[in-house]
Amino acid sequence: MVGFFRRKTWRWGVLWAAIALCLAVQLSACNPTHFKSQAARVPELIISQTGNPKTFNYALSNENPNVFGYLYEGLINENTLTGELEPIQAESWEVSPDKKRVIVTLRPGLQWSDGQPLTADDVVFSFQDVYFNPDIPTDIQDVLKIGKDRKLPTIRKIDDRRVEFTTPEPFAPFLRQLGLAILPKHALESTVREKVDGKPKFMSTWTTETDPRQIVCNGMYVLDSYTPNQRVIFKRNPYYWRKDSQNQQQPYIERIVWKSVENQNTELQQFRSGGPDLVEPIRPEDFALLKQEEKRGKFTLYVGGPRPIFTFVAFNLNQGKRNGKPLVDPVKSKWFNNVKFRQAVAYALDLDRMNTNLFRGLGTRVHSSIVQQSPFYLPPEKGLKTYSYNPERARQILQSAGFKYTSDNKLVDADGNPVKFTITTNASNVLRVQMISQIKQDLAQIGMEVALSAIDFNVLSDKVDNSMDWDAVLMAYGGGGLDPHGGSNMWLTDGRSHLFNQKPGPSAPPVEGRVVSDWEKEIEQLYIKGAQELDETKRKQIYNQFQQIAQEQVPFIYLVNARIMAAVRDRVKGIRYPEGGEALWNLHELKVED
Template sequence: MKFFRQIFLAIKYFWLPIILTSATALTLTACNPTNFKSASAQVPQLVSSILSDPKTFNLALSQESPNIFGLTYIGLVTQNPITGKVEPDLAESWQISDDKLRFTFTLREGLKWSDGQPLTAEDVVFTYNEIYLNEAIPTDTRDGFRIGVSRKLPTVRKLDERQVEFTLPEPFRPFLLNTGTSILPAHALRESIKQKDSEGKPTFLSKWGVDTPTKQIIVNGPYKVERYDTSERVVFRRNPYYWRKDNQGKSQPYIERMVWQIVENTDTSLLQFRSGGLDTVPVTPEYFSLLKVQEKQGNFKIYGNEPGTGTTFVLFNLNKGKRNGKPLVNPVKSRWFNTVEFRQAVAYAIDRKTMINNTYRGLGEPQNSPITVQSPYYLSPKEGLKTYDYNINKAKELLIKAGFKYNQQGQLLDAEANRVRFTLLTNSGNKIREAIGSQIKRDLSKIGMQVDFTPLAWNTYTDKLSNSLDWEASMLGLTGGLEPNDGANVWSPEGGLHMFNQKPQPGQQPIEGREVAPWEAEIGKLYIQAAQEFDEAKVKEIYGETQRITQENLPLIYLVNQLSMSAVRNRFEGIRFSALGGAFWNIHEIKVMN
């Protein structure tokens, strides 16, 4: 649905479910060059940084960024972020039956894994049948392959060593793009699917954690993991068996080594970039003016100046369920959050114009939709999309209409005289989000709400969102792309990232009394219909209706779309920046000039 987007972690843009992002626009930053000075003199390399440690080396179990998988795995097809077209990757070609129910892929000849073993149709069948489509494996990827109202999955079979056939229960418009999902090695992982632990679960669920020796991680992408030092760095080495070659027959990628330094403070990354030894840094609003005047002197260029493809939003926990007899959300607060006028009042009370001018330094645009503006299915405000321009009086009117009232001190009370106070969470270390949270706290105080704004460490934060479900309000971001169905795991009530009313994931404690609102179910149904429809005008109409419903009911209150930009040293040749893929989406083509 795919944390994507100007995300280096999705450097090779391919289909993945939408993922959580720990930054509004997570791109390359860089590390202290002295750590790798001698290595840099020996091989072409790109030194960069990420905001936190990767959580797993098991692609199927990953739900968030930063992750290694954009560099290490590829699928049958890929999407060109410049043209939006689906292009061959592991598959050299494909055929689609007239009834659109059978897709036959022919793999390239001579494909190999990073350990030199052959990559064949058996790996494709294994990846889909035994991992992605296997109900015993808790992977969000499966949500993107559920088809129709029945939510049936395709069947996959091997025709020969190079041919694979997918059979669909009914036509499914996004299917070709979805086959960009990464292929995994059968010879390295099959045994872990068969073996069971003491609880009867596949040992695959504990396979390839971040404590796994990196030599054991078998990949098919442009890079393999060479080293991982916790809280310090991830080092990648060029995969000698990666399939791409240039027109002269030379193996790609050209850059021999990638280094991700783990730097949790973006100010530190900026200082290191300005010192002259770093390769690239995301151009966030607070850094733009400083960097722009230093382009020539610093021997770098700022790429991009268009809206990013991801989203940033505030959401409330709408889950009415209980665990072990205890409500997930305080019932008093749950009544507030589940009142649509309450959510609309919050939307009207957030001054996004001031947010753009102050926090984003003018380098952002108001965001009103879960669908990126680059998508052909985006519904603009001119086409009828509801917006929530700053209006304190309108916010107060809605609250009073919903039964809230004000005391003599201007504090907001509910009908039972409970003071309206809640905690707003986000991830710490992200200066943009921390500034937004502080502004939201001030903005909502103007309508009498008391907001306890609390940034948390990323791991603690995501555990609350996806596991314990112990939270009231939150601010975060999601990756994005051109195809809205990539967000199926957000908008399906059963989806793995349906975070505003999350159902328990496999292995988690059950929830009693969870309710799905009619508008919530309707969005899920419309996403199914859009995937069944092949008339592009009708597809746009259906997705337009989903956007109308989301903006009316506000399960996610969208904030600002930051302009997507990166600064890159001039010694890198072949940069073709795209908001969808970032500066290094075509990493295999990029060269380091002497």
């Protein structure tokens, strides 16, 4: 206790007051509202996330949560509210008459977070040296490869503020790909050139072990500190370009504190106790409770449309081997690769019950990987195949495929093997665990025995991306935006998110004997054709065909999506909640007032 022995003539009352004050200070360090006391000094926003960031290297990230929406910007952005393209780090762009060249002009005076100038050299470096680099395995390459030959665009510097992109053929989604982050050449160029164990040093650069203050970025915020399993602290980037109409620096909020929480139950408990300023998404089962507390808790509930993602069950269709051992038990692999087996599972799931019981009626059925907000979405009423709950039909389909039922209603294959498999999901997402519990019940009605495995998200990612040691998973993917090409990495046969029949990454052990089916190849060709076609009507026809094949083959068995909902403290001013969610999409305009 500071000063306790300074003056022995203090009265006991003063001493006890000092003791009480010191104890209060110590206890406040453990209190969820501790950071709010700091907000009196600087405008501060507190958010929560389940889990930790996996990397601080933008190019190597393929998961949520991540820090990059705060740290980086690209040339062009798709406005979350309107869907229109707008310049960000770019001042303007111009497309050539033949639709093969785009000249982008940068805003004048752009700077990196360390004060260095941001120029056309950084743009060329980001694309040519990182995103186009065959030695850097990034999912980003999947959405940049063009045409049947899967060629990448080229880029050249015109002057310090202008670059020219050239595509080998007209490429409809290209402008939307210019939202990719610009990376700092002066900070990263040497890591691309230098090799460690035959790989670019870039691959081990800017991990979560790196001092956060070394990360150079161009977005609204910079990393200030990171404490695993506790918090990430961002502070405002003093060199960020945005200013308001009164020439005042944006964003207005100086600090953001991302608090890591164990799961969604903890997140809800902390929010109700006055903790974070924002919870998004809200689980349907929490909506009614929060609605009752909205006024007393001084927060507002926002409700948008269906979440712009798709939630699914997928079976491991990879028939390859690693070191002579099959990735998937051959008995199970035979089931999983039978389209009738997958269709039967789709018919056996009571998704209306799932919506009522787990989503409290606030969910919507998902039928496609193209989000419902997209003009390319094919709705069921216009011909998209769907799977309504029909366990009897599921049983008939299985029997037509050679499966049989025992006297005690257990399903066995033609060789008498009982149908048993495991569905894995991330343990921190309580709702997904509950979804598998219901799926287990539904599939038991058609004689299948399902085990549930709930594990850490990073372990799950490693299983899917590297070890490939899994039967089935329940996960969710982002739809890739309004343009279907944003999801091409899920459907191209060599795509890094082609989850159900994954090709091993460059750093993973090779797989022998991987089989790519004819329907996978057909979907890939449709995606290539859809990106080449500039006529919107013809593009819709192409993606309609893709959606029909995907629903016939059901590599993804689509489930239920919640409506996107958020709870935001009333102290946060300027929220304009979009149909597709993302309460902080206009973060630069938001203010906090106590």
